[in-house]
Amino acid sequence: MPDPIGGPARPGTRRRGTTPLRRPARAVRRGLSQLLCAVAGLGLGLLAPLVTGGPQVDAGRVAGVLFTLGFGVISLVSIIYSVLFLVVQFSASTFTPRLGLFRDEPVVWRTFAFTVGLFVFCITAGLAIGSRESVSTAVPSVAVVLTLVALALMRTLQMKAFDSIQLGHSLSAITTRAHRLYDTLYVNPYTPTGAVPSPxxxxxxxxxxxxxxxxxxxxxxxxxxxxxxxxxxxxxxxxxxxxxxxxxxxxxxxxxxxxxxxxxxxxxxxxxVERIFDQDPELPFRLLADIALRALSPAVNDPATAVEALDHLEALLIRLAGRDLDVGRFHDSTGRARVSVPVPAWDRYVRTAVDDVLFAAAGSPMTLRRTRDLLRALAERAPAERRAVVLDRLRWAERTGGETYPLVWTNGTGTEPDGPSGTRTRGTPR
Incomplete structure (x- = not known):
C-alpha cells in the first residue's frame, strides 16, 4: 500500500508510490449519475419545445411520439434488467458467488441512468408542448437521437452480459483488475533486506x-x-x-x-456485505482458487476449467514474486509513521492460491500436473528467500502424483528408477 501524496518515504527506505488509499466513491457516483441524468432530462424537456426555428410539425403527433418513446424505452430497459438478473445468478452458480464483476460494470448503471434521463425528457417535453398547434422538428429529432444512444448502450450492456458468462472473459477480468491493483500497491522490486515485515x-x-x-x-x-x-x-x-x-x-x-x-x-x-477489489489484494487469488475448486468438485468435475484458473494464478504469483510486498506503513509529511495496515505476505499469497487447489487436484492428474508446473515455474522465478514455501508444495505434488498416477506422472524427459517398486521423475525433488 503506497504512501500518501506529499508524504516523504520512510527514512532510509525507498519511496512506495504516491497513490493514497481513499474511500471509494462508487455508490455516490452511481446515485449522482442517475440524479444528474434525470435533471438534465427535465431541463432539456422544458427547453426543447421553446425552440421555434426550422421546420414545424404537428404538436399533437410529436407529443404522442414522445410519450411512446419514453414509456417504450423504460419498459424495454426494465425487461433487459430483469433478464440480466439471470445472468448474475448464472455467474454466481457456475463460477463463484463472490464474483460480482458484471454487477460492478459502469455500463450497467450508466445505461440505467441514461434511460431515466431519456424517460424524463420525453415525458417533460410531451407535457410542455401542451395545446400548441405546432412544434419545431428539433424536438422529435432530439428524442430519436437520444433513443438511438440508449439502444446502443443497451446493446453494449448485453454484450457485457454475454461476456460475463464466459469463463475466459471472467478469468481475464479478474486478472486485469488484479494487475491494476498490484501495479498501484507494489511499485518497488523485492530485495532481501525487505524480507522481514515491518512491525x-x-x-x-x-x-x-x-x-x-x-x-x-x-x-x-x-x-x-x-x-x-x-x-x-x-x-x-x-x-x-x-x-x-x-x-x-x-x-x-x-x-x-x-x-x-x-x-x-x-x-x-x-x-x-462482500469483499471488493479496491484495497483487497488477496481477493483475486481467492476468486481464482474458488473457480478452480468448484470445477474440481464431484458435482461439476471439469478439470480443464481448473487448469485455466491455474494459468491465471501462475501469472499473478509470478507478477508478485519479484516485488516488495511490505507496503502497510504510512507516513505523514514529516516522515513519521502514523498508520499501519496488515497486508498479505508472500507465504499468504502462495497458500491462498495453491493449498486448497493442490489437495483438491489430487484426484485429477491433469490438474495436479498443472499445479506441479505452476510450482516449478514459481520456484524458478521467485527470489531464493521466497522459494521454501513453494518447494514444500512442489515436493508434495511430485510425491502424490508419482504414487497415485505412476503411468502418467512424467516431466516429459522420462523417468529413472527409484528403488525396486517405483520410479522417480528425473530432476524432481524426493
Whole structure:
C-alpha cells in the first residue's frame, strides 16, 4: 500500500508510490449519475419545445411520439434488467458467488441512468408542448437521437452480459483488475533486506473495537486517518485488513495517544456485505482458487476449467514474486509513521492460491500436473528467500502424483528408477 501524496518515504527506505488509499466513491457516483441524468432530462424537456426555428410539425403527433418513446424505452430497459438478473445468478452458480464483476460494470448503471434521463425528457417535453398547434422538428429529432444512444448502450450492456458468462472473459477480468491493483500497491522490486515485515506503528495503546453488526471491511481512508493522527500526535495500528469480516467486539485497531477518537477511526472505514477489489489484494487469488475448486468438485468435475484458473494464478504469483510486498506503513509529511495496515505476505499469497487447489487436484492428474508446473515455474522465478514455501508444495505434488498416477506422472524427459517398486521423475525433488 503506497504512501500518501506529499508524504516523504520512510527514512532510509525507498519511496512506495504516491497513490493514497481513499474511500471509494462508487455508490455516490452511481446515485449522482442517475440524479444528474434525470435533471438534465427535465431541463432539456422544458427547453426543447421553446425552440421555434426550422421546420414545424404537428404538436399533437410529436407529443404522442414522445410519450411512446419514453414509456417504450423504460419498459424495454426494465425487461433487459430483469433478464440480466439471470445472468448474475448464472455467474454466481457456475463460477463463484463472490464474483460480482458484471454487477460492478459502469455500463450497467450508466445505461440505467441514461434511460431515466431519456424517460424524463420525453415525458417533460410531451407535457410542455401542451395545446400548441405546432412544434419545431428539433424536438422529435432530439428524442430519436437520444433513443438511438440508449439502444446502443443497451446493446453494449448485453454484450457485457454475454461476456460475463464466459469463463475466459471472467478469468481475464479478474486478472486485469488484479494487475491494476498490484501495479498501484507494489511499485518497488523485492530485495532481501525487505524480507522481514515491518512491525505495526503502535504495539500498545487503546483498543478500538467494532460495535456494529457483522460486516466486511472493504477499505480504509488512510489520508483522513493520517491527518487526524498527525493533528493529535497519535499513531494507529490496524489489526484487521480489508477483506476481513468484522464481528461485534472485533479489535479493529490500537491507537497510541488520544488524538484519534474511536468515532473518527470507525468513520474512516468503509464496510459492506462482500469483499471488493479496491484495497483487497488477496481477493483475486481467492476468486481464482474458488473457480478452480468448484470445477474440481464431484458435482461439476471439469478439470480443464481448473487448469485455466491455474494459468491465471501462475501469472499473478509470478507478477508478485519479484516485488516488495511490505507496503502497510504510512507516513505523514514529516516522515513519521502514523498508520499501519496488515497486508498479505508472500507465504499468504502462495497458500491462498495453491493449498486448497493442490489437495483438491489430487484426484485429477491433469490438474495436479498443472499445479506441479505452476510450482516449478514459481520456484524458478521467485527470489531464493521466497522459494521454501513453494518447494514444500512442489515436493508434495511430485510425491502424490508419482504414487497415485505412476503411468502418467512424467516431466516429459522420462523417468529413472527409484528403488525396486517405483520410479522417480528425473530432476524432481524426493
Amino acid at each position: 505495526p506503528v503502535a504495539d500498545a495503546g487503546a483498543e478500538v473495537r467494532w460495535t456494529g453488526p457483522p460486516a466486511v471491511l472493504q477499505s480504509v481512508d488512510v489520508p483522513a486517518l493520517l491527518g487526524a493522527a498527525r493533528a493529535g500526535d497519535s499513531a494507529v495500528a490496524f489489526r484487521v485488513a480489508p477483506g476481513t469480516t468484522l464481528a461485534e467486539g472485533t479489535v479493529v485497531a490500537r491507537v497510541a495517544g488520544d488524538g484519534v477518537p474511536a468515532s473518527v477511526l470507525l468513520g474512516a472505514l468503509t464496510t459492506g
